[in-house]
Amino acid sequence: MSAVTAEHDHDEHHDHGPEKGFLRWIVTTNHKDIGTLYLFFALAMFFVGGTMALIIRAELFEPGMQFVTPQFFNSMTTMHALVMVFGAVMPAFVGFANWLIPMMIGAPDMALPRMNNMSFWMLVAGVMMLASTLFMEGGAPASGWTLYPPLVLQTGAALPFAIFSVHLLGISSIMGAINIIATIFNMRAPKMTLMKMPLFVWTWLITAFLLIAIMPVFAGAVTMLLTDRFFDTSFFDAAGGGDPVLYQHIFWFFGHPEVYVMILPTFGIASTIIPVFARKALFGYSSMVYATAAIAFLSFIVWAHHMFTVGMPLSGELYFMYATMLIAIPTGVKIFNWTATMWRGSMTFETPMLFSIAFVVLFTLGGFTGLMMALAPIDFQYHDTYFIVAHFHYTLVPASVFILMAGGYFWLPKWTGNMYDERLGQLHFWLSAVSVNILFFPQHFLGLAGMPRRIPDYAVQFSDWNMVSSIGAFIFGFSQLMFVYIVVKTIKGGTGEKVTDEVWEGAAQHSLEWTLPSPVPYHTFATPPENIPTEHY
């Protein structure tokens, strides 16, 4: 507590608080403000991407074409993925990183505050440019988020804009990643050693390195698409001696780690929340760190499991099958560790914990289907069907998105000083948890029964489960409006009950941010904290 008092004293003569008015949000270099910007932007994009998903599910509600043309449908599947990945999930985690990393490691701010501001506004510009392609001649990109040539080269006027937006998003991500690494390496409180850092910080450190490694590769690949289309090169064009499959190799060299960019911080937040509500230290802290690093490493050597059917030689198929199967080991360690953390704890089930438990269970289901698909021969059946759609949505929606929700409920009281409405939060949880399964579980059946992905219309034997899935989609989609309501209500004063500094019983033993006052002051840890929570190791 002495650290907090020192903080208050210091604040008295610290430079100033936030700028007044609207300008504050444009010029801000404060990590908390930028975190807030990221989170609200991500939330808005979550609804934009979600609306696109609902257009897809509405068209698939019944066989026959009712609402959109096949071309627009393909644009929707493409844009839904791009917006969700680059506009919603990634920025949301960057938002949490901005808010939490400085507070968790006892730093006053991010290492590079001005770059922080720039990377946010570049993200906004990138996403806006991407969205603008919807109104261009020939429509938005419709070749899937993977942008495979030669198909992507048939895109109309939108192609260069889509590619430039990928460049902007890439630069924004790289700047964000550099900032996070610099912050973690250089700004830690003297007593905050690496192996004392909360897992959220660890997972983000590893994620940031992944981003630095893959974003330039993706930017390179799409730039080659651009020159193939406009400058007569033929990197990916067989007519000029290129190879379209090479693009797939490069894309998935980026794409597979990219998937982990979205899941590693998820692991981090889950590992932060579960111990607090189990009132017990995280089980196997160091093995969690090593497992995260192992998963990150493996992500670079398994990419072609997305391409088992392109016609690789037998040795390639076998290598990528074995390498992919290995991922199950560190991932398994994580799931076992979370279970062991809960084991013989003294659990309570507030909304963040509910979302976290649902994450562990449903992510495990996604992991199981992942293991099934790792086996190359069976993947010749599963590949590009709804089975894989079900698989990756299980690892992204009830995993990443649920954990983002959990994180929101978990830290919102800390940030605002107000408690959210627990009853509404739990209602939101149950609606989401039930509907997300109605939405995605039947897609396993559809895929196994033979329904390819990315089709706007289907044979009648697929009707029933598509209808069920669409019903789930609409319930899930509209349930998320509750989250907006709850967040706004909490910011405006919540239940009226003021929260303690610790907010959750015993939380201050787990991580530094809970030692700060609630709501957290605009500037924190101007002097590094003396006492570092050590419970987790």
Add this chain to the structure above:
Amino acid sequence: MKTKQLFAGLVLTALSLGTAQADYTLNLMEGVTSISRDIYGLHMLVLWVCVFIGIGVFGAMFYSIYFHRKSRGYKAANFHESAKVEIIWTIIPTVILVLLAIPATRVMIEMDDVSESEMTIKVTGWQWKWEYEYLGTGVHFFSSLDEASNKARQLNSGIDPRTVPNYLLEVDKPLVVPINTKIRFLFTAADVIHSWWVPDLGWKKDTIPGFINEAWTSVDTAGTYRGQCTELCGKDHGFMPIVVIAMEKPDYEKWVVEQQGLAVVKADAATKEWSSEDLIAQGEKVYANNCASCHMPDGSGLAGTFPAITASAVVTGDLNAQVDLMLNGKGMMPAFGQMLDPADFAAVSTFIRNGLGNSVGDAIQPSEVKALQAAIPEIVYDDDDE
């Protein structure tokens, strides 16, 4: 509460509809080849492994959630690591993975072995149809979505897909193969990447422009097997199904002879003189199957991507220029000189000049098209059984 009722109603409707559908499955199909059955076996094996692990993990988790809760007065224990336990739960999964990898490797090797095949079929993916070539027999044709499905799948067609037999899984000309014969498939594409998948055969394979891929099958039960393109290939990706009819060997041989005869009939059709009415009548059908998906059934096109046929400068202009464009393609328009036989080609060129709101009044004869098409005859391999 209203949503709850609505939901219950919808689920009930969905379930009652379910009984009306015959081909209704939840699981992977076993299929009709040794490979597809091996894959099914692997699928079931790994599924049960997952179920087993799931019971263990979720069992422990839910036990803990039920008993180790604060509301029951449970006091938290104080352990946070155990090298022994962590080693155990690293080793057990590793052993399971090795045990899974062994049969998977065996099946993978078997799938890769195309040797000793008895015949070769070349499959070429096009936007949005399949081309099949029975190498060495001269049998060669295109296969695209059948007319009934094609009509019903138009936006707001007003046709209930449930009334269309095999909606979206029927083609105008299916691939015919003999059973109990090791068939080697070669895959390539003419424009973008497609992927050829018939679930009952057990695999899919990408077709890549400029490159050839291969795979094999040996069907052991006669029957009709349906599949679809599984790699996004543009707007009509969902509308290029595959139908494979597997028949007894003698029936298949009869079919081949029949097809070779058909080629002669077609050649005759190309030499005889056609009336304009016959050309237009035939052309309307050809248009519906080959042109309507881009240029729209009424010839109005799609702004920005596919030009309109109605009142088009090309179609209402010089006949030779129009025929040249159709034969050899331009931009997104494929070279139909490769796809249509002379009679169909002449018919559709005549139809678009005199239908869909155009009335130029001239016609082109199949014989003229044949000369322009300059097709090189296919080589028929005569099997000398050395």
Add this chain to the structure above:
Amino acid sequence: MSTDLERKNKKTVRILLVLVFLMFLFAAALIPLYDILCEITGINGKTKKDFSSLTYEVDLDRVVTLEFVTTVSAQTGLAFKADQYEIKLHPGEKVTARYTAKNRTNKRLIAKANPSFTPGITAGYVKNIECFCFSNQIFEPGETKHLEVQLMVSPDLAIGFKRISFGLTFFDITH
């Protein structure tokens, strides 16, 4: 912020930017790397080396069948077929495959054929000595060309491979 910290931050940023730059170079380097890998392993069924002076001892005990597959890309106004369905040859023996291609348009066409072998792994063993696919082919309006490919199969090819498909796809590159 203390100047010491600023210096540290700047250093970190510099190192990370170098890393970003290296990864970008890596992406660019993947193109030649992939070609090299393909030439060694035959992953995409292409060979590009000059084999004109290569000779092998002919292995009369083995017969390999080369099968000729032709394709014309969707927007190319050519007719293109192999003159023979297949050639049976001994490893080490030099054979010539013949093709016919016709320009059916009334324009001058520049076209290029892309070679591909399957099984892909055999690409490293089938030596394409002379091929019209090595250079652009110019077709005058209506012209018919008779084209040739000289091939040889290396005796090092594993025994199991008895049938190899050699595919050529013509693309119009006139622009």
